[in-house]
Amino acid sequence: MLSETLREVKGTVDVLWENVDSPGVHAKTTFVIVWGHIQDALQKLKPYSDASLRPKHALCRSVIAHMEKRLEDNNPNDDGDEFDLAIFARDLVSFLAAFHRCLSEGTTKDAKRLAHEEFCSG
Numbered sequence: 001m002l003s004e005t006l007r008e009v010k011g012t013v014d015v016l017w018e019n020v021d022s023p024g025v026h027a028k029t030t031f032v033i034v035w036g037h038i039q040d041a042l043q044k045l046k047p048y049s050d051a052s053l054r055p056k057h058a059l060c061r062s063v064i065a066h067m068e069k070r071l072e073d074n075n076p077n078d079d080g081d082e083f084d085l086a087i088f089a090r091d092l093v094s095f096l097a098a099f100h101r102c103l104s105e106g107t108t109k110d111a112k113r114l115a116h117e118e119f120c121s122g
Contacts, residue, residue: 005041028076059102066120067095
C-alpha cells in the first residue's frame, strides 16, 4: 500500500511536469490529488501502532503525516494566505525523496533515519 501511495503521488507530479503551460491550475489540481493520497494512506495506517509496523513503515507514516501538515500550511483552498507554488513543489520533491528512502529495502537504517529527520524537521 505504501509503495502504491508513492507511485500515485509520483504519477501526479509527472502530470504536473508535463503540463507546465499553466502551472497554477495544474498545481492546485495536483494538490487535491496528492492530498487525497495522503489522507487515504493515513487512514489505512490508522489501525496500526508504530510498534506493530516494521520500522521503515513507521518512518513512512511519520513522513506522510508531516507532508499532511505541510499541505495544510500551504492549502490553495484556504481563505487565508496565497498558495505558494514554489513551496508546494519543494515539499513534493522532498516528500518523494524522503518517502522513497524510508521505504526502500536498499537504504540503510541510518540513511532512513536521516531522510526522516531531514524531512520532518524542515
